[in-house]
Amino acid sequence: MSLLVLGLSHRTAPVGLLERASLTGDAPQRLLHAAAAAVPVGEAALVATCNRIELYADVDKFHAGVADLSVLLAEHSGVDLEELTTHLYVHYEDRAVHHLFSVACGLDSMVVGEGQILGQLRDALSLAQDQHTAGRGLNELFQQALRVGKRAHSETDIDKAGQSLVTFGLERIAEVSGPVAGLRALVVGAGSMSSLAAATLARAGVTELVIANRTPERAERLAATLGARTVAFGDVPAAMAEADLVISCTGAAGIVLGAEEIAAAAAKRSARTPLALLDLALPRDVSAEAHRIDGVHLVDLETLAEAAQSTAAGALDVDAARRIVGAEVDAFGAAQRAAAITPTVVALRAMASEVVGSELERLDGRLPELDGRARAEIAQTVRRVVDKLLHSPTVRVKQLAGEPGGASYAEALRELFDLDPAAVQAVAGAPARVPLQAAVGGDSA
Template sequence: MSLLVVGLSHRTAPVGVLERAALTGQTPTRLLHDAAASATVGEAALVNTCNRIELYADVDKFHAGVAELSQLLAGHSGVDLDELTPHLYVHYEDRAVHHLFSVACGLDSMVVGEGQILGQLRDALARAQEEHTAGRGLNELFQQALRVGKRAHSETGIDKAGQSLVTFGLEQVAAGAGPIAGKRALVVGAGSMSSLAAATLARAGVTDLLVANRTPARAERLVEILGGAARVLDFAKVPQALADVDLVISCTGAAGTVIDAPAVAAALASRTAARPLAFLDLAMPRDVDHTVRDLDGALLVDLETLSHAHAATPGAGDVDAVSGIVADEVTAFGQAQRAARIAPTVVALRAMASEVVSGELARLTSRLPDLDERSRAEISQTVRRVVDKLLHAPTVKVKQLAAEPGGASYAEALRELFDLDPAAVHAVSGTPIGAQAGSSIPPGGVPAAQAALAPPAGASAPPAGATR
């Protein structure tokens, strides 16, 4: 497997570009299918969140894969390729694994250490499985990324350094509009982010909580989950409700503005409360018209605001510990893949040796038909023992060498030296990989077919359109 990731995120693209590139509706599904149908792609998965869009693919050619995935992202996002390219990043093989593991641990999140990304990666894998665009390679890779993320959160204090985007956003709202407790709040949307927002508001002690969604059944389900701590609001009545609440959190999948400036201005004019009307917009593209921030009496905190606010936040000491975990896991994962790649060759070599021994013993039997059973058994055991001893040292050594970068050449040399039939090698599925020391890779966790002969983990591949 040659893993390639092409994407853009809050680290490489301004909010304006992310907003225009946002994939909504059925676009992510169409992008997945188009990627998997490409001649250069074997498998594909898409991570699509409010602040990142990343295509992961098993490709047979690096440059062709970069060009194809970049064009697909541009075509489906509607942003011209020339404009999109400067904001794209590219990671290949071990570097791509390092990037995904870092994302899973929350190291690449807008709010470092947040755990919500694990659910988003799980959703990305589930979608790729449902659409049949992810095979064994990407499935194992994403499952391992989820294990690494869980390990980082359980073995370090990264949770203390990180918060959910909702919590961080509410802190910014509280800084400008006073404590959340006692406010009347409205949540627009009923997806995972909106559900987290509603639950967080309920715990924070809001006095009244409304939930509005274009699909009423989803809003009703969320209210039911909250156990009566909220009420359903007709989505069509959101503009009128603005006059009666103090805080609005919006995170829908709408392609356009959900709350416009005129509606907010009208609500502000009819409000009797002296407190400002605060908006926390966690959607991409924006749900709340960005000009709302210019209205007197309104406070708007959106992803762009949060990006700037978090950039000034000091990092936590546990970030270094998590970085170490990621580096160790990438090394173990790469070694496991490379070692697994040579397993079919070793198995094929031993199978060939066994066939040679069996053939020679059969020839011995035909030449010495009067040989008694005890002597025949002793000769058979001796010959097999000699062959096993001759093969033991080179096969153990080649497995060790194959685990290092560039180890594929040893498998090729073994096949050439012993004139192994390629069909016999490919027919072998490979042997299970046991747990690696210091790693969360479970026995059998990485398929033998997965092999990434890559540069050192953590290094960055060239940007889209650049020379590798």
């Protein structure tokens, strides 16, 4: 497997660009199919969060893979390729694995150590599985990344070094509005981030929790679990005027809370503290004009990105997590390299077995007078000799294959013993690559 990662995140791109590049509607599915159908690509997965958009692909050609995936990301995100390219990062093979494992541990998050990324990686894998764009390679890779992330969170205190984006945002709100406890809160949206926000507010002790969502049933289910009440989505402006804190994360393609609605809500408030708005959506739900409205305190992803740069996580916990990532990358690479040579070793032993069988048949023809016992003894002796001759080299080659550059040993075995590539491929159980459209019967665009 030759893993390629191509993407952009809060570390390489301004929030405004991430907002314009965000994938809405069925764009993630269409991008996945287009990526997996590209000529250099065998498998593909997409990680799309409010802080990053990354394509993971198994490619047979590095430069062609980078070129094709860059064009596809530009086409499906709607951002000009030239502008997008200046903010893209590319990782390949071990560096790509290292990047994914770091992401899983929260080391590459806006809020270092946050654990929500594990759920987002699970969602990314599920989407690729559902769309039939992830095969054995990416499945094993993402499953291992999830295990590495869990290990980092269980063996270090990186959870204390970081926190969820919701908690981080509420801390920025508290700097102006004071503690969340005792506030009246409105949550707009009922997806995973909004649900996390609502649950966090309930635990924090808000005096009132109101939930609004375009699909009322989802809002009602969430409200029932938290002892909250719901309002119709069309009544959000009126509910906003009665709230002290509004958190919005809907996944809508356009602005949900406009400047005029926010200004009107702020004007109706009699409280001295400003109306606090926390926008966790990408693209944004809350108009950026709210930053300039009197009586309003807006914290959005751009604000959080700036604050995160000045927030130091626990250095010891981060270092410990990084050591875990380094060790896991080495172990994963060694296991992958060792596994890659197994089909060649099996094919070699199968060829040796065929040669032994053929020679024993010739012996039967030349010495038909041999009795059954003698034939069995000769056959056992020949097979034992072949097994002994092959044992040490095949064990050693598996060990060597686990080291960096170990792939060359499989090639050496194939050349030295003139193994049929088709036989090795058959042992590996990997059918020849076919276009994704033919495999799933769908359109790539």
